[in-house]
Amino acid sequence: MSQHRLSALTVFRGVPEADLQAFEALCTPVHLGVGHVIFRAGEVADSAMLLVSGRLVASVGGRELGEIHPGELLGELGLLGRGQRRSADVSVREPSFALLLPPNPLASGDRNLAVVAIERHLLATLARRIRRTNQALSSVWRDDSPAQPSAAASPSTPAPSLRSRLARLFGGA
Secondary structure, three states: OOHHHHHHOHHHOOOOHHHHHHHHHHOEEEEEOOOOEEEOOOOEOOOEEEEEEEEEEEEEOOEEEEEEOOOOEEOOHHHHOOOOEOOOEEEEEEEEEEEEEOOOHHHOOOOOHHHHHHHHHHHHHHHHHHHHHHHHHHHHHHHOOOOOOOOOOOOOOOOOOHHHHHHHHHOOO
């Protein structure tokens, strides 16, 4: 069905056609219309998807975090263990096609190169997100150093606390 689209994704570069077909047979194809909400923050993360075509958007509390493009995984917490909760809403920005991954595709024990490519992609995605989070936290910590009172600042207005700046950064209350 979509092997030709799968072979065009960077994540599957060099993966043999037979492995792509076997991987696709494990998944459920999903066509997504504009405005559809795929995942909601707080829901149990029991599945993940690979976006094949189209564009999605992730948000927390109405604040857009970023777009999801073809070749990206979404809902990967669903691959990492039971009982995890989704951390963001994901909705469809333009008509999209995705593959719903089975509950545990990585434990198949199969030496399918498409599954290996997904594993590598998952690790790279998680490492990139950890790096971005660390950079954001470092920035907040740096900004938390004791400041000299400025002439423009009112002595009666306290500086925002570290907790309030972290809450703003991560969309919390």
